[in-house]
Amino acid sequence: MTLEPRPGLLDIKPYKPGAAAPEGAVKLSSNENALGCSDKAAEAFKASADQLHIYPDGGATVLRDAIAEAEGLDPERIVCGAGSDEILQLLGRAYLAPGDRVVQSQYGFLVYRLVAMQSGATIVSAPESDYTADIDSVLETAKDGAKIVFIANPNNPTGTWVPDSDIRRLRDGLPEDTLLVVDGAYAEFVDAPGWENPLKLVDDYDNVVVTRTFSKIHGLAGLRLGWMYGPKEIVDVIHRVRGPFNVNLPAIEAGVAAIKDRDFVARSKAHNDRWLGFLTQSIRGLGLEVTPSVCNFVLVHFPETEGKDAMSANAFLADRGLIVRPVQPYGLPNALRITVGLEADNRRVVEALEAFTAA
Numbered sequence: 001m002t003l004e005p006r007p008g009l010l011d012i013k014p015y016k017p018g019a020a021a022p023e024g025a026v027k028l029s030s031n032e033n034a035l036g037c038s039d040k041a042a043e044a045f046k047a048s049a050d051q052l053h054i055y056p057d058g059g060a061t062v063l064r065d066a067i068a069e070a071e072g073l074d075p076e077r078i079v080c081g082a083g084s085d086e087i088l089q090l091l092g093r094a095y096l097a098p099g100d101r102v103v104q105s106q107y108g109f110l111v112y113r114l115v116a117m118q119s120g121a122t123i124v125s126a127p128e129s130d131y132t133a134d135i136d137s138v139l140e141t142a143k144d145g146a147k148i149v150f151i152a153n154p155n156n157p158t159g160t161w162v163p164d165s166d167i168r169r170l171r172d173g174l175p176e177d178t179l180l181v182v183d184g185a186y187a188e189f190v191d192a193p194g195w196e197n198p199l200k201l202v203d204d205y206d207n208v209v210v211t212r213t214f215s216k217i218h219g220l221a222g223l224r225l226g227w228m229y230g231p232k233e234i235v236d237v238i239h240r241v242r243g244p245f246n247v248n249l250p251a252i253e254a255g256v257a258a259i260k261d262r263d264f265v266a267r268s269k270a271h272n273d274r275w276l277g278f279l280t281q282s283i284r285g286l287g288l289e290v291t292p293s294v295c296n297f298v299l300v301h302f303p304e305t306e307g308k309d310a311m312s313a314n315a316f317l318a319d320r321g322l323i324v325r326p327v328q329p330y331g332l333p334n335a336l337r338i339t340v341g342l343e344a345d346n347r348r349v350v351e352a353l354e355a356f357t358a359a
Contacts, residue, residue, distance in 0.1 A: 006120070007120070008098075008117060008120050009117075009118070011117065012114060012117045012118065013329075016329070017030060020323070022321075022323075024321060025318075025321040025322065025323055026321060026322055026323065026341060026345045026348065027323050027339075028322060028323060028324050028325075028338050028339040028341050028345060028349065029323050029324050029325040029337075029339065030221070030325070030339065031156065031186075031216060031295070031296055031297050031337075031339045032215075032216075032219070032221050032339065033216060033217060033218070033219030033221075033268055033296070034268075034271060034272075034275075034296075034339075034340055034341045034342050034345070035219065035264075035267065035268050035271055035342075036219050037218065037219030037220055037254075037258065037264075038218065038219070038257060038258050038261040038264040039264075040257040040258070040260070040261045040264070041218070041219075041220060041254040041255070041257040041258040041261065041264075042254070043257070044253040044254045044256065044257035045223070045250045045253060045254040047253065048249055048250040048253045048254075049250075051249055052249065052250075054249065055245055055249075056245055056247060056248055056249035056252055057252065058244045058245050060080040060247045060252050061075075062252065062256055063080055063227075063247070063252045063255045063256050063259075064078040064080060064227075066255070066256045066259045066260060067080075067227055067255075067259055070259045070260065070262075071197075071199060071229075073199065073229055076232065076235070077202070077229055077230060077231065077232055077235050078227055078228070078229055078235070079227060079228045079230070079235055079238045079239065079242065080225070080226070080227045080246075080247045080252075080255075081225075081226050081227065081228070081242065081246055081247065082224040082225070082226070082246055082247060082248075082251075083213060083215060083224040083225060083226045084183065084185055084211040084212060084213040084215075084226030084227070084228070085111055085224075085226070086224075086226065086242075086246065087211045087226055087227070087228045087238075088111055088112070088115050088150075088181070088183070088211060089111075089114075089115055089118070090238050090241050090242050091115070091148065091179070091181060091209070091228075091238070092115035092116065092118060092119045092121070092148070093118075093119065093241050094237045094238060094240075094241045095147060095148060095179055095237075096115070096116065096119035096120075096121045096147055096148065097119065097120065097121070097147075098119070098120030098121065099120065099121070099122070100116075100119070100120075100121040100122070100147040100148075101121065101122050101123075101124065101142075101144065101145055101146045101147060102115070102116040102121050102122065102123040102124070102146065102147060102148050102149075102150065103123070103124050103125075103126060103138060103141050103142045103146040103148075103149045103150070104123060104124075104125055104126070104149070104150045104151070105125065105126050105128050105133040105134070105137075105138060105151060105152075105155065106125045106126060106127050106128040106331070107128055107131060107155065107157065107158050107330050107331065107332065108125065108150055108151070108152060108155065109150070109152050109155075109156050109183060110329060110330065112150040115150075116148075121147065121148075124141055124146075125141075126138040126140070126141035126142075128158075130160075130291075131158040131160055131291045131299070132155075132158070132160040132161075132162065133151055133153070133155065133160070133162050133166075135162065135166045135167075135169055135170050135173075138151065138170060139170065139173045139174070142174055142175075142178065145175070146174070146175075146178050147177075147178065147179065148178070148179045148180075148181060149170070149174060149178060149179070149180050149181065150181045150183065151167070151170070151180070151181070151182055151183065152182075152183035152184075152185065152186075153167060153182055153183070153184065153187075153198060154186045154187070154189070154190060154293075154294050154295050156185065156186065156295065156297075157297070157299055157325070157327050157330055157332070157335075157337045158291050158293070158299050159186075159291060159292070159293025159294060159295040159297060159298065159299055160291060160292065160293070160294075161190060161192070161195065161294055163194035163195065163196075164194065164195065164196035164198070164200075164201075165194070167182065167198065167201065168201070168204075171201065171205055171207075171208055174207075176207060177207075178207065179207055179208075179209070179234075180201075180205075180207060180208045180209075181208075181209055181210075181211065182198045182201060182208065182209070182210045182211070183210075183211050184198050184199075184210050184211060184212050185211070185212065185213045185215070185216055186216055186217075186294070186295040186296070187212065188216070188217040188265060188269065189216075189217060189269060189272055189294055189295055189296060190294045192294060198210045199229050202229050202230055202231065205231075206231045206233070207231070208230070208231075209228055209229065209230035209231075209234055210228065210229050210230070211226060211227070211228045212226060212227050212228075212229075213225070213226040213227075214226060214255055214258055214259075216296060217265055217268050217269065217296075218255075218258040218259070218264075218265070219258075219264075219268070220251070220254055220255065220258055223248075223250065223251040223254055223255070224251065225247065225251045225254075225255050271340075272296045272340050275340045275341070275343065275346045276293060276294075276295075276296065276298065276340050278346055278350075279298050279338065279340060279346055279349065279350070280292070280293065280298055282350040283298065283300055283349075283350065283353060286350075286353055286354055286357045287357060288300055288301065288302065288353070288357065289301040296339060296340045297337050297338060297339045297340060298337070298338050298340070299327070299332070299335050299336075299337050300313075300335060300336050300337075300338060300353075301334055301335045302334050302335065302336070303334070304334060308356075308357070309334060310326060310333065310334045310335055310336050311326065312356075313336060313353070313356050314326050314336055316352065316355075316356045316359075317336075317349070317352050317353075317356070320348070320352045321348075322345075322348060322349055322352055324336050324337065324338045324339070324349075325337040325338070325339075
């Protein structure tokens with residue numbers, strides 16, 4: 001007798017992260033912080049080395065307190081996890097059952113699909129407008145009984161966002177028994193008019209949670225550290241399904257130092273503001289379409305012409321030591337996602353694309 005996994009699991013295509021960079025190449029495929037991480041966070045990580053034989057605090061209390069102080073939140077309504085990916089997985093484990101319906105926007109983060117399929121739920125994508133979540137489309141798609149609606153604001157891989165008024169309209173238009181999950185992985189990069197910190201939604205609704213990560217602006221992707229803010233009842237449920245020591249001790253210590261280092265966050269955002277604009281303007285100047293982004297990456301669109309398409313561009317860049325991210329799995333076969341890097345990296349990208357388009 002052959003041991004068989006639960007029905008549907010073999011239909012899942014495992015998530016493939018951005019390609020690693022060979023020695024001497026520049027990795028611009030995973031939206032990592034170009035400046036690295038806070039020196040204070042690195043020091044805290046190293047200082048934890050003599051405590052590795054000790055179990056971490058199962059509730060990550062000092063980290064939750066530090067997050068709460070920085071964001072003006074109730075620490076009892078924060079749950080920490082091994083990246084916001086784990087938080088998303090825990091939400092699926094807690095609230096989804098076989099046959100449930102999950103809704104995302106058309107170009108939503110791939111992990112949402114994994115969360116749904118791992119629980120035996122069905123995921124449906126709502127068409128977007130100009131690579132931006134269309135709230136009316138999401139509401140229409142969710143009207144037949146969605147158990148969870150995932151919306152990343154701003155969104156990966158498009159870099160687009162919707163104003164707070166639209167997120168509130170979405171919540172108001174959903175059934176009361178639908179959980180709205182707002183993924184704010186890139187929230188710290190945004191300060192556009194109409195933008196409001198999505199954490200405020202949690203205080204106004206009892207069926208909204210917001211997830212955040214230390215991987216992007218804090219530069220701690222290698223530690224896998226994220227968190228969620230939600231109503232007490234939902235937080236209580238997540239505590240019941242998470243592992244007792246799901247955040248390791250070095251991550252807790254580094255996270256506390258990172259969330260307190262506001263100077264590093266400000267420098268990271270200032271760097272991104274400058275070079276995001278440079279990449280967008282320069283690449284458009286080459287005749288390529290770039291979706292307007294507020295994140296630390298750009299989505300560049302290529303023609304379908306053989307030799308000038310996205311995969312040809314990807315190979316051309318890789319030959320020149322620039323590793324970027326093809327996004328066919330998102331339904332964007334003619335686009336590449338390129339992370340904002342250091343000044344020299346960004347200039348190399350533009351120079352290489354100039355050579356590619358001119359060839």
